[in-house]
Amino acid sequence: MxxxxxxxxxxxxxxxxxxxxxxxxxxxxxxxxxxxxxxxxxxxTPEVALKAVKDNHIEILEYSHSAGFESYRNKLSQYYTNQGLPVNTEDIIITTGGSEALLFALGSTMDSGDEIIIPEPFYANYNGFSVASGVKVVPVISTIDEGFALPPVADFEKLITPKTKAILICNPGNPTGYLYTKEEIQQLADLVKKHDLFLIADEVYREFTYDGDKHYSVMNVPGLEQYAIMIDSVSKRYSMCGARIGCIVSKNKEVMATAMKFAQARLSPPTIAQIASEAALDTPQxxxxxxxxxxxxxxxxxxxxxxxxxxxxxxxxxxxxxxxxxxxxxxxxxxxxxxxxxxxxxxxxxxxxxxxxxxxxxxxxxxxxxxxxxxxxxxxxxxxxxxxxxxxxxxx
CATH class of the missing domain: 3.90.1150.10 (Aspartate Aminotransferase, domain 1)
Structure with a gap:
């Protein structure tokens, strides 16, 4: 059998x-x-997103560009710029959810047997994505007693081996709700530059911060351009989990050219959902x-x-x-x-x-x-x- x-x-x-x-x-x-x-x-879900789909009169449901609609990427670039993130249209590839963006990130930066360090507890599917990519997760434990703050950088550093290719964080965190400080992000930035690693940041909950605390993105760190990969999604921001639209963002040209090959292999992200996601960017503050x-x-x-x-x-x-x-x-x-x-x-x-x-x-x-x-x-x-x-x- x-x-x-x-x-x-x-x-x-x-x-x-x-x-x-x-x-x-x-x-x-x-x-x-x-x-x-x-x-x-x-x-x-914002009415403007649903209305864009309801009012659309598509006669042929065509493939989109493998990187996603150019109009959507242009608008997304403007959205990030308004958020204080220096992201250009060519730095963005639209994906089928943040999940596919993570798979593209792993596939573009790691080979089978390579290692990725992740503070745990972490989004459960990071385990699944890593298994699917043949990558070994090396956890560094954060604790409830410390409010799940970033573990000391020394804890990360002692886990780095010749097989280590990246550190992955979720900011703010799922499942902990922890929001990394600017200082913590800078510590990780210094570490990945020191050891020539990628810093992959899942930032799908960026808007959801409380008590006056601000989100600090990996795309904001000067000198980190070649090391930073950002994962994003419309799922939580616009309550559009079923749209399955996300993106991978990086200023590293080689990473994006490689991710594009994965994007071409799966042809294109969903057309109707991109229409809704592009319209969602007009959601009022x-x-x-x-x-x-x-x-x-x-x-x-x-x-x-x-x-x-x-x-x-x-x-x-x-x-x-x-x-x-x-x-x-x-x-x-x-x-x-x-x-x-x-x-x-x-x-x-x-x-x-x-x-x-x-x-x-x-x-x-x-x-x-x-x-x-x-x-x-x-x-x-x-x-x-x-x-x-x-x-x-x-x-x-």
């Missing part, structure tokens, strides 16, 4: 989606499930002001409620819309499944993402969960009430 590939066997399951069958079973029992497990915003205000309120509500539960520890996120909570359980995996299979509070339960899947180090984060605060405040309060009661029953 034919066998699947070793690479396929090593491909990790999504910690976010693997509990879906249990959630579906809970719903079939008539239970309401509050989804704290996935970063699908409930914020409305008032939209973002309202969204950020709403998420800050949700964050404050969630953290306040979680802090009321005895034995729960949580780091206050500075950006994005996630937090990591440490629970008084041995296995968050088993607890998350139990919540869906065996528990309800007046017909309601919650779905969370066990955080062990956001680490590549074995046996780390076993008692942690990731919560996405993408629900309205009253639903978050109710969800934490359910979580509190569930922990009491579970630990009996």
């Amino acid at each position: 034919p066998q699947v590939s070793q690479k396929g066997r090593q491909m990790p399951e999504s910690p976010i989606r693997k509990l879906v069958p249990f959630a579906e079973a809970a719903k079939k029992k008539g239970h309401k499930v509050y989804h704290l497990n996935i970063g699908q915003p409930d914020i409305k 008032s939209y973002f002001d309202e969204v950020i205000h709403e998420y800050k309120d949700r964050r404050d509500t969630l953290i306040s409620e979680l802090n009321k539960i005895q034995g729960v520890k949580v780091a206050t996120p500075k950006g994005a819309f996630y937090c990591i909570a440490k629970l008084p359980v041995e296995s968050a995996d088993k607890f998350a499944q139990w919540l869906l299979e065996n528990f309800d509070l007046n017909g309601e339960t919650v779905m969370v993402a066990p955080a062990a899947g956001f680490y590549s180090s074995p046996n780390v984060g076993l008692d942690e969960i990731r919560i996405a605060y993408v629900l309205k405040k009253e639903d978050l309060v109710r969800s934490v009430q359910i979580l509190k009661e569930a922990l009491l029953q579970y630990n009996k």
